[in-house]
Amino acid sequence: MKRLVFILLILSGCSPSVTNSSLKSNLQNGKPDWLTSKPVQPSYYIGIGHSVKDGTNNYIQSAKNSALEDLVSEIKVNISSTSVLSQIDANKEFQERYEQIIQTTVADEIQEYEQVDSWEDDRNYWLYYRLSKQRYKEIKDQLKRDAVAQGLDFFTKAKESERRSELVLSLGFYYQGFRAIEKYLGEPIRIDFEGKEILLTNEIIASMQLVLDKIELTVSPGEIILNRRLAQNDLAVSANAVEKGSRKAIGDLPLSAAFEKGAGDVFPNYKTDLTGHAKILLTKISSRDLEQTVAVKVDMMRFAGQQGSDIYSMVAAKMVVPKASVLMKVQRPLVYISSVEKSLGVEKSNQQLTNRIKNYLVNSGFEFTEDKAKAELSLDVNANSEKGAVSGSIYITYVTALIRVSTATDNKEIYATTLDRIKGFSLDYERSSQEAYNKSLETLEKEKLPELLNAILQ
Numbered sequence: 338m339k340r341l342v343f344i345l346l347i348l349s350g351c352s353p354s355v356t357n358s359s360l361k362s363n364l365q366n367g368k369p370d371w372l373t374s375k376p377v378q379p380s381y382y383i384g385i386g387h388s389v390k391d392g393t394n395n396y397i398q399s400a401k402n403s404a405l406e407d408l409v410s411e412i413k414v415n416i417s418s419t420s421v422l423s424q425i426d427a428n429k430e431f432q433e434r435y436e437q438i439i440q441t442t443v444a445d446e447i448q449e450y451e452q453v454d455s456w457e458d459d460r461n462y463w464l465y466y467r468l469s470k471q472r473y474k475e476i477k478d479q480l481k482r483d484a485v486a487q488g489l490d491f492f493t494k495a496k497e498s499e500r501r502s503e504l505v506l507s508l509g510f511y512y513q514g515f516r517a518i519e520k521y522l523g524e525p526i527r528i529d530f531e532g533k534e535i536l537l538t539n540e541i542i543a544s545m546q547l548v549l550d551k552i553e554l555t556v557s558p559g560e561i562i563l564n565r566r567l568a569q570n571d572l573a574v575s576a577n578a579v580e581k582g583s584r585k586a587i588g589d590l591p592l593s594a595a596f597e598k599g600a601g602d603v604f605p606n607y608k609t610d611l612t613g614h615a616k617i618l619l620t621k622i623s624s625r626d627l628e629q630t631v632a633v634k635v636d637m638m639r640f641a642g643q644q645g646s647d648i649y650s651m652v653a654a655k656m657v658v659p660k661a662s663v664l665m666k667v668q669r670p671l672v673y674i675s676s677v678e679k680s681l682g683v684e685k686s687n688q689q690l691t692n693r694i695k696n697y698l699v700n701s702g703f704e705f706t707e708d709k710a711k712a713e714l715s716l717d718v719n720a721n722s723e724k725g726a727v728s729g730s731i732y733i734t735y736v737t738a739l740i741r742v743s744t745a746t747d748n749k750e751i752y753a754t755t756l757d758r759i760k761g762f763s764l765d766y767e768r769s770s771q772e773a774y775n776k777s778l779e780t781l782e783k784e785k786l787p788e789l790l791n792a793i794l795q
Contacts, residue, residue, distance in 0.1 A: 390460055492540070494510045520648075550657075586609075673708070736774055752789050
């Protein structure tokens with residue numbers, strides 16, 4: 338019987354474990370060689386991933402992601418000296434950014450990798466992945482062939498549209514061609530087109546620029562004189578796009594408008610109508626500059642719709658797009674002030690609220706006059722403090738102020754507000770009144786002045 342038990346023990350020690358086998362055998366046998374020294378296999382890309390088993394994460398998925406990142410890091414992106422990047426990025430301003438973007442897309446396209454091994458202990462989990470360099474090249478070459486075929490198809494359609502003077506349509510097709518091959522800007526893609534060898538990526542970008550050079554963009558009027566208060570202006574700025582030479586109107590052309598100098602609110606996006614026109618909508622000027630400029634230009638990002646990539650954005654920024662500018666000479670509105678500020682019924686020598694409003698408007702581009710006949714706006718301030726209760730040695734005072742802005746010519750109210758019973762307290766009524774005025778200034782600054790300015794400028 339003892340002999341039989343001994344034989345069974347020997348047999349059980351030689352058989353493979355079926356529960357927790359990997360963990361037990363790993364703990365007994367120690368770490369594999371690929372953990373202490375990353376394998377070097379000329380025919381494969383290698384990725385080693387690791388994750389900590391802390392009980393709060395999916396450590397297997399985390400290790401998979403880590404292994405793939407390590408594998409992808411071995412796949413280098415090479416920029417050819419004859420590629421389009423070398424031509425448009427002479428100072429290598431965004432080559433590094435381009436390489437980062439492409440490296441990310443490499444990770445998205447990785448397929449047919451295999452798991453070679455895994456190892457774990459009670460705190461850690463490791464994965465060993467590899468990818469055949471030959472198979473990766475075959476897949477990448479096929480993707481590139483498909484992209485080039487698609488890019489060439491759109492390039493051909495763009496050329497046909499350009500020859501028919503359908504410039505907006507051609508730019509759209511050129512964009513589609515660019516989108517198809519943008520991952521290969523770092524490579525010279527040589528193809529035969531209409532009996533001539535061309536570099537496709539280079540040709541698409543150059544052709545887009547040539548189409549843009551055919552567009553003439555103007556604004557009318559090119560210079561306007563306007564009041565700081567846009568409510569007093571009759572703004573009618575029109576952009577017009579035509580084809581140079583033929584003077585044919587260009588409809589459906591995407592445009593953008595923005596302040597180039599100064600600041601304010603201008604509606605940003607437009608498309609020209611069938612006559613090549615677009616009306617520019619300017620709703621607010623917020624800068625104090627006496628001369629400001631709004632630039633209108635062809636919006637290359639609109640050809641990308643909702644799918645504009647970072648790569649296209651970088652390349653589009655390098656293009657010279659048609660642009661026209663509106664010079665605005667801004668007149669400062671003249672304001673006449675009448676004010677009464679009292680403390681406990683006695684007129685104050687220091688008009689705190691009035692001075693704060695005046696300083697705010699001066700910093701916002703307004704001027705003041707003592708001649709009401711010359712003024713455009715009239716500002717009225719009426720404030721007083723009143724005694725409240727006494728609690729022990731504490732005296733309470735309340736400030737109430739009415740602030741009103743109206744047109745100086747017809748007294749039409751533009752803005753009115755009240756500071757209602759702002760409370761101050763101190764050891765006597767005089768100091769309590771001053772404290773109430775100080776608190777009134779805080780309310781004025783934080784709440785009322787922005788409202789006042791916004792109402793005036795509407």
